[in-house]
Structures are given as C-alpha cells and as structure tokens.
Amino acid sequence: MRDKLEKLKSLVGDAFELRRVAAVLDWDQQVGMPVAAAANRARQTSLISSLAHEKLTSSELGDLLAYLVPEMKNLDPESDEYCLIKLAARDYKRRTKVPAGHVAEFTHLTSLAHSKWESAYAGSDFLIFKDSLTKIFKMRREYADFFAPYDHVYDPLLDEFEPGMKTASLIEIFAVIRPLQVELLREIAACPEPDRSCLEHKFAVDKQWQLSRTAAAALGYDFSRGRLDSVVHPFTTSFNLNDVRITSYAKEDNLSALSATMHEAGHAIYEQNIAVSLENTPLASGVSLGMHESQSRLWENLVGRSYAFLQFFYPKLQSAFPVLQSVSLDEFYRACNVVKPGFIRIAADEATYNMHVMLRFELEVAMLEGSLAVADLPEAWNGKMEEYLGIVPPNDSLGCLQDVHWSAGLIGYFPTYALGNLISAQLWEACREKFTGLDAAIACGDFGELRGYLCENIHRYGSKFESMELLKRVVGSGIRPEIYIKYLREKYSAIYGL
C-alpha cells in the first residue's frame, strides 16, 4: 500500500510537473517570445502535453488505481492520500474515456477554428466562423457522449471546469438570480447616472504599474515568490508554490491596470497559499475555475471597488494623478461603481456581469442540445441581449464573436465566472460576520484578516475537496445565490438611493 501510494505520487507528480513546464512555455510565449516562433513553440508545448497525457492514461497508472481505489475505505477521507487517489482516479477515468483520435482531431479543429475566429472577429463577420463553430459543437457533443449516461448532455463539459457541479444546479441557480438582477437593473436604470467624468483623463502608464504593484503587494501577493509582467490578455499562472506569476496590462485611457492586477493577484494569492504538504502533487492547484474566480473577483470587486478599500488607496491615486485631487472620495467611489449595460462581458460592471454569463450559458446549452442551430446564434444572442440588458449589439464583434472561448473549444467554461461571483459574496459575508472590524481594517490597508480567512478556509486545501464541498465546509451550504443579490442590492441602494 505504502509503495503503491509512493508510485502513484511519483507518476501523477511527474505528469503534474510536466503540465507546469507547459505552463512555463505558455507564459514565456505570452510575455515575451518572438512571434516568429509560434509554430515551434506549439510543437514543444504539444510534446510536453502529450508526455503528460501518456503518463496520465498509462496502464501503469490504471493498475495502481485499480489497487488503490478499493483501499480508500481504509484511509481518512480528510487525508492528503485519500484526496490524491480520488483526484487521480477521476482524472484517469475522464482521460481514458475519450479516444486519443478524438482528442487529436479536436485539437486540430480548435487550432484552425482559432484563426477563423480571429478573421471573423476582425471583420465582424460571423459567417467566417460559422462552420468551425458548428463542428466544435458537434465534436463537444460527441465528447459528452463518451460519458453517457449523464443527467444532462452539458454535465461532462461543465465537469471539466467545475468538477462535481451539475447543469441542473446551474439552471436552478440562474433561475433565482436572473429575474432579481433584471429587476435591480431596471430600478438602477430609473435613477440618474453618477458622474464618471473623473475617470475620463489620461493616466500615465508607468504610474499605473507602480500603483498596481503597490496594490497587489498590499493585498498579500508575495512578489518574492512571483512576478508581474505586461501582456495583451492578463492571466495568472503557477509553476510551483514558489513561483506564481501574474500579468496585467495598462492603458493610458483608463485605470483598468489596477483592477486587472488585483483580479490576477486574487488568483495568485490562492495558488501561493496552498499547503506545502501538497507540493509536487496535482492537489497543489486551485480546485476549480469557479472557486478560483471567487478569489479573483472578491479581491477585484468586493474589496477593490469598496468604499473601505478606496479610503486606503484613493489617496495614493490622488498623489500619483494630480487631476484627481479635486475629486472627492465619494465622487470617485460612485464613478467606479456606475452600472451601465454594455455589449462587452469583460467590461461589465458587477450588476450586469452575470447577465452576460447566463446568456452564454443558455446559448451554449441550446447549441449543444441542438435546439438552436449555430447558424442562428447571432440572432439568438441579440435577442437575449435585448431581453436581459435592453441593448442590441450593432455588430457581431460586439456580440457573439467577442469572446475567444468557443473557438478554443471551451464550452462549459462561462458559468464558472458567475459561480465565482456568487461564491465570492458568500465568503465575503461569512468573513465579515466573523470579523466585524473588517471594513475598518481594509480602510487602513490591513488585509490580513480577510486573507488569513481565505487561506485558512480555502487556499491551503488546494484541490483536496470539490468546490461545493469546500464551500459547505466554510459557509455551511452550497451556492446561495440570494447572498450575491443581497450584496448587489445593498451596494447599489447606497450609491443610487434605490
């Protein structure tokens, strides 16, 4: 048993390490690789990924698991060993159900689809992308069918990003928040819009970077075990507990470097604080996209757009950007929290963001089920935009072509953004109940209690427990969507005087 466990650790540990090597290759590509080397790098990344896949689908691993899974009953379900076997078995099952030929074909398809999407996006012409997207949905459907029987055809796809989560639960959750968010937006729309002209200045890029570093360090991102670089599309990546890197971007036209950096710092603080005992195993990684997004959005929004945080940080902004010196904290706070339905998900405010997610979820489920033809996507998209946000995109680049995800085959990914929002509010509420002086501490730039709470209850566990189980351990329940709605309503009631 001991021996087999050690063998398992070494085998899945090596595969995990290979995936992290692939992450280094990817980071390097996005941060500074010569563009000319893209094809060569693809070869290297795909070699490393296939070596990892080989190990993770090997008969050696199958034999080890066949021995170890029945032994789990003799292990403490809280133990690292139990959780490792469980995770390895789940991953092995998922990987071995899908024929290698299908995986290769899908990789090929998405690589072509990406360039089709790029052209379609650039020319705002959905027709260029239509056939690729049709094939992608067809192949994702085939993929799902490898996992039949299932409760819902979308379940096997969702499970890749949010293990354990069911489509039925999502539908239920969204059914709760959809009308409540629509109603909130209606009420807000009836109020006069706060003045956001104080954000319409030029903000020097180098100062934005300095402030971004200051903010990330203040939240608790450990720069001695990471670094911050500039990229086109910000992301966070972990190579090991001592090397978790964040990226961001700065544009003179707005202050979004700051929120982007705080968002990524949220992801990174999660990865940096996983228990050292899990190192070099697949457990040393955030558990799901939803839980990860709960961390990034908690720091970006619930902290970063709060009045308390600005009490601490706004004076720094004012001293970096003298144009803000005549703008009061109250004015600035309101300007940062204007609610305004827009076409673009990644630019959406807290009150509208989930609407963008639900729209995508409903459309991808419909296309997967076949109740919506891919050819009819633009029309369906625009219809839902009007229904949920009251606006219709003037073209598909501002509509159904805006996100890269589908071109990469990422179906089942979008809902995790909304789950992140909902979880973040639950964690926020629980933490504020425990630490009644949280706002006061944040206003002084002290994030220790909040970070400590998240480390203690979420971060250190890595991937030991599925996200909903982990949430239940902290807050005593699964997703309770009404808490997010309550958070929104309280926040915007104060700002808009609802």
Place this chain on the structure above:
Amino acid sequence: MRDKLEKLKSLVGDAFELRRVAAVLDWDQQVGMPVAAAANRARQTSLISSLAHEKLTSSELGDLLAYLVPEMKNLDPESDEYCLIKLAARDYKRRTKVPAGHVAEFTHLTSLAHSKWESAYAGSDFLIFKDSLTKIFKMRREYADFFAPYDHVYDPLLDEFEPGMKTASLIEIFAVIRPLQVELLREIAACPEPDRSCLEHKFAVDKQWQLSRTAAAALGYDFSRGRLDSVVHPFTTSFNLNDVRITSYAKEDNLSALSATMHEAGHAIYEQNIAVSLENTPLASGVSLGMHESQSRLWENLVGRSYAFLQFFYPKLQSAFPVLQSVSLDEFYRACNVVKPGFIRIAADEATYNMHVMLRFELEVAMLEGSLAVADLPEAWNGKMEEYLGIVPPNDSLGCLQDVHWSAGLIGYFPTYALGNLISAQLWEACREKFTGLDAAIACGDFGELRGYLCENIHRYGSKFESMELLKRVVGSGIRPEIYIKYLREKYSAIYGL
C-alpha cells in the same frame, strides 16, 4: 529504411525538443525567475532532462541504429540523413557507455560541489572546495575509463565539448602557440603602455543597452527571431531557429556591455542561420564549443576591436557619451586594445587569453592523470601564472577558484575557448582573402559579406560535420595555430610599434 529513418527523426527529434524545453526553463531561471523557486525549478529541469535521456538511451533507439548504421554506406555522406544517423549513433554510444548510477551520483556531486565552490570563492579559501574537487576529478577519471581504451585519458572528456578532437592534437597546437605568445607578450611589455584613461569614466547603463542593441542588429542578429535580456553571467540559448536569445550585462564603470553583447550575438548569429532543413533534429545546433567560440570571438574581437569597426561605431559612442568627444578614434582604438597580463581569464585581452586557457588545460590534464594532486592545485596554478604571465595572484579567488567550470564537472571545456580563438583567425584570414574590401565595408557598417561568408561556410551546416572537418572544408586545413599568432603580431605591431 524510409520508415526507420522517419522513426529515428521523430525519436531523436523529440529528445532534442525536450532539451530545448530544458533550455527555456534555464533561460527563465537566469533571466527572471524568483530565487525562491530554485529547488522547484531544478526538479522540473531534471525531469525534462531525464525524459530526454530515457529516449536517447532507449532500446528502441538502439534497435533503430543497429539497423540504420550499416545502411549508411548506401547514403550520400553529405546528406542530412547520413549526418543525422552518424550523430545519433555517436550520442547513443556515449550515453549508453555510462551507467545511470554514475550519472546520478555525478549530478549529485556537482550540485553539492557548486555550493562548496561558492563558499570557497567568497572566502578565497581553497580548502573548502578541495575535497569536492578531488571527488570530481576522481569521478571524471572513472567516466573516462568507461570509454577505454583511449589514446589519452582526457580524450573522452574533450570529446563531449569538441567531438572528434584529440588531446594529442591539443598538446601539439599549444606547443606551437605557447612560446610564440610568451615572446609576443615579452616584446609588448617592453613598450610604453597606451593611455586608457578615456575608458575610465562612468557610462550610463541605459545608453550602453541601446548601443548594444544597435551593434547586435548591425552585425546581423535578427531581433525578430530573438531577444536581449539582462543577466549576471551572459549566455546565448536557442529554443529553435526562430527563437535564439542573447543576454548581456551592463555596468556603469566600463563599456563591457558592448563587447559582451557582440560576443553573444556571434553565438546567436550562428544558431539563427542554421539551414531550415535541419530544423527539429539534433543537427540544428552549432557543432562544437570551439566552433561556437570562433564565431563569438570573431565578432567580439576580430571585428569588434578592429579599427574598421570603430570607424563605423565610435561616432555612435561619442554621441552617446559626450566625454569621448575629445578623444580621437586612434586614441580610443589603442585604449581598447591595451595588452596587460591580469589574473582573471574573462577579463583577459586577445594577446593573453590563450595563456589562461593553456594553464587550465595543463592543470586539469595533470589532475586527471594523477600527476598533480588536487591539494597542490593553488601552488601549481600560481607557478604557471608566474611562468606564463609574470604575475602571481594574491589569493585563490583571483587564482584557481575564479572559474565556476570545474565545480560543475566541466573538465575538457576550457581548451575550446582557445580553439575558438585559433579558428576565428583562420576564418577571418580566409574571408579577407576572398573579400578584399572587407575592412572598408565594415568601416561603413556593412557586415553582409562577412556574415554571408560565415553562414555559407559554417552556420548553415549546423552539426552535420565535425568541427575539424568543417574547418577543412572552408580553409583547406585543420587548426593552423600560426595564423592566430600572425594576426596578433600584426595587430599589436601596429599598436605598440614592435
């Protein structure tokens, strides 16, 4: 045959790709990785290296080679296929002769030895390093014995860095240049030293970086397929033909950023100009350390320290650093070419550099043979310094502890630096014979003829032919040490009026 060849290509190609992935990990570590992650990164690098080693010593490869090697007689010896089989067979033989246990033990030894060396170097206390170095020479001797019978015990070590080169040849070559360089240095020492006070200023680091980029680009380093970063110890690394990166360093106290960058650009221009047909095979790499160093030192010294180059580049230096505006080109040229025996190899001028190399070669051969006890190294070192350069280091950090190489187990590496010098002069002479207007072109900043000559005759072949064979193809002979001596004598006669 076709099938087996394709299999060979794919197998050694994958192993080659893995080594390039390890190179990415190493580049990242040296350029910007958090120091805290060193142990984790070592784990990743060693995993990748062992996967490459596994492939390169696999019975699958052995079987392929057992079939293909006898078939070589049916192939054109100039063909890529012939050269690939030859290289793969040589590498397979070398790797499989050494037991895995020995490799692992040596890796462990050198990793410990490195930190011993660091302490010894910091405290200038050879005793701290003595036992480690003794073990290193003992194990390198054992390593050599795996290749018995040999003509010289040093041959198997030298062969790792300069395939095909024999110790007997080195001894012969050094026997020619040693007395001639000693005599030249004696004559130079009798002359008044040129004034080098124009180099004793502060030179802004950012301007040095700009000039370094300008110089590298002018020589022909293609920035669209590479990049330049700042590190502690400059190096060049290739991930593929479209991504060959150089590194350099700049210090306010001197202008060495420029020569360091031109040196690395020389390595990189070699790697960037290997024929595309060799891509993704082990042939797509410079053939030996000596040939590589011939390129780096040619651009750094024979070009970079020439009067013609300064005719082109000195005005740029003057405009960047106004303090030089009162210094004539002639004065500056002489200041850049002062000959002065010193303790440190990497700071040595062209006339003394080889003496440092010969000293190391003789000492490592003696320690390997056992005719010199490692404990007696400092004394032997200092004795040779006095004999060759007329100076004695005041401590071991300025003497036998100055280089990292031995602590890393690199025995047989040093001579390639001298080979590089000798080859560079032969290529330089041959190219100048062919293009009589070369100096005039260089004085105008036109390096096309020289670079074209090197690409055509050296670069494009990658590792197809062993270094001495390649040299013979270009200049009609192997090493002719008198050509380097002639180059030195002509250059310094003009400067010192010998």
